[in-house]
Amino acid sequence: MKLPNHIKGLLLTVIAVLILSPDATLVKLIRTDGWTLLFWRCLLTAITQAVLLGIVYRGQFRQSFSNIGRAGLLSALIIVVGSLLFVHSILQTTAANTLIILAATPLFSSLLSRLFLAETLPRRTWIAIAVCFGGILLIFSGSLAQGLLWGDLLALGATLMWAGNLVVLRHGKAVNMIPANLLGNLLVAPVALLAGATPLAISSADLGYLVLLGGLLLPVSFSLITLSPRYIPAPEISLILLIETVLGPVWVWLILGEIPVPATIVAGLLILATLLLHTYLSLRARSERKPEIDTPRTE
DSSP, X not given: OOOOHHHHHHHHHHHHHHHHTTHHHHHHHOOSOHHHHHHHHHHHHHHHHHHHHHHHHGGGHHHHHHTTHHHHHHXXXXXXXXXXXXXXXXXXXXXXXXXXXXXXXXXHHHHHHHHHSOOOOOHHHHHHHHHHHHHHHHHHHHHHTTTOHHHHHHHHHHHHHHHHHHHHHXXXXXXXXXXXXXXXHHHHHHHHHHTTOOTTSOOHHHHHHHHHIIIIIHHHHHHHHHHGGGTSOHHHHHHHHHHHHXXXXXXXXXXXXXXXXXXXXXXXXXXXXXXXXXXXXXHHHHHHSOOOOOOOOOO
């Protein structure tokens, strides 16, 4: 039985987030240096995505890379920078800090869409951006005494990168951008090598975690998330992605015993509540418009 596009999009996004939720925990479990971690994490992700694309496209594999155009190349470069910032943020601050700051990605994406695509933002979005920025400042204040501010700033940089990538993906939504994600991950490997990665100096335990992370969890989840906007609107995706903001720190707490500081908990509740309310209002406003015919999409 063929699923409606909306149900298909919901399933893709929920499965992707559940698969992605242990990402921060695995990064913290890996004891090698950050550059070596980045090398294997992104290289294995790229290899697995290449295998998946090869199975799907077969003879059109090379053409799928040509189809991404300049928007895809820009997306790949953003992924390179975002990956560097995200991993080093996880290593230099708490997982809760990083994931809560990253939760504001959809709102920063809206702001960048206003700046670069001249999209009109409703008042609720401007208010939500201001509240979330206040929450991020609260996280920063709690990190000053613990020496975690640099990691928080890296998380903010990663948030801006992922937000920019959402804008690029929205601009090129008619094309499958998974090849751009693959290319971005692949480009991280030489950058990590130049920065001092030592791929062969890695323990068997770390290699096992990396194979699980880069060989399975990341490529599958990123591929599903990249496909989701083709079936459901961005506000719904943003709402589902909040699951990782909750599950990520829970995994770290259960496995590593890392407990967020009070300022992070308060800021997290503030940001999550703001995002939930904003998403609800966005979906209600969308439902009040004339419904569009659910037409099938082709690859």
